[in-house]
């Protein structure tokens with residue numbers, strides 16, 4: 501550390517181990533961030549030296565939900581255990597977990613009768629798709645019409661950044677000639693929007709990112725566009741077996757939809773889909789979770 505903080509030997513080793521997977525150019529940034537948090541524990545415990553325990557707490561504060569990097573230091577055996585457990589499917593005690601965030605208390609937008617879903621991934625019948633289908637089953641049971649469009653069935657190109665959408669009064673919103681105009685139409689007219697995507701490389705899939713970038717064409721340069729208020733439901737899945745690790749990403753994606761009039765009232769996450777659990781259909785191993793997903797879908801109509 502380039503500050504005056506003094507680290508015990510094992511705290512320094514733990515810090516070096518935390519930094520090792522990060523490129524050197526990022527180390528000063530991480531060190532600055534960690535030093536601020538470590539200072540808090542030094543003051544709180546009136547200590548002269550940073551212990552490994554304090555460092556781990558500081559890392560948890562600085563990198564919330566980044567369980568692998570802190571668990572590796574705190575409890576390497578547990579970390580290896582989690583990785584090992586994913587090598588074979590245990591049908592009695594599966595690693596996959598489907599969870600729902602607590603719903604906001606306020607009533608948001610009217611109950612939905614027309615639910616439009618967009619699957620931002622390429623694995624049809626994959627675990628994201630499967631959880632989305634459960635959500636849509638629930639919405640249908642609640643009396644809504646449902647429609648799901650999958651990125652993989654459509655011709656959708658990335659935004660080219662031409663900003664043609666900001667200068668012209670385009671009926672199609674965007675100058676790119678692909679399948680997006682139909683998606684714009686359904687996205688704007690539906691009463692509830694369901695958005696599903698898997699996590700790839702620590703962020704939303706490229707397909708989900710393309711969709712979000714293309715939404716830009718719905719805004720005007722002065723952000724005066726008034727969108728119809730609709731309900732939203734987000735389905736996000738990932739490999740690491742913790743339901744909170746990508747909380748930040750899911751919040752960020754919900755905020756993007758919020759900019760377009762969609763208030764996400766339900767988040768359904770699926771975690772643990774890696775190694776043996778990567779195979780299609782393993783979401784079905786968490787029957788209770790699938791039922792929660794159906795209930796969340798039904799919630800759009802209540």
Ligand SMILES: Cc1cc2nc3c(=O)[nH]c(=O)nc-3n(C[C@H](O)[C@H](O)[C@H](O)COP(=O)(O)O)c2cc1C
Nearest residue numbers: 623626627628698699700701702737738739740773
């Ligand atoms: C290219 C690729 C990158 C991935 N990156 C991550 C990741 O950074 N973190 C994670 O927890 N899971 C990651 N995963 C695992 C997927 O998020 C997980 O298996 C997801 O449930 C796949 O969804 P699907 O079954 O709908 O295709 C990755 C998978 C692939 C294929």
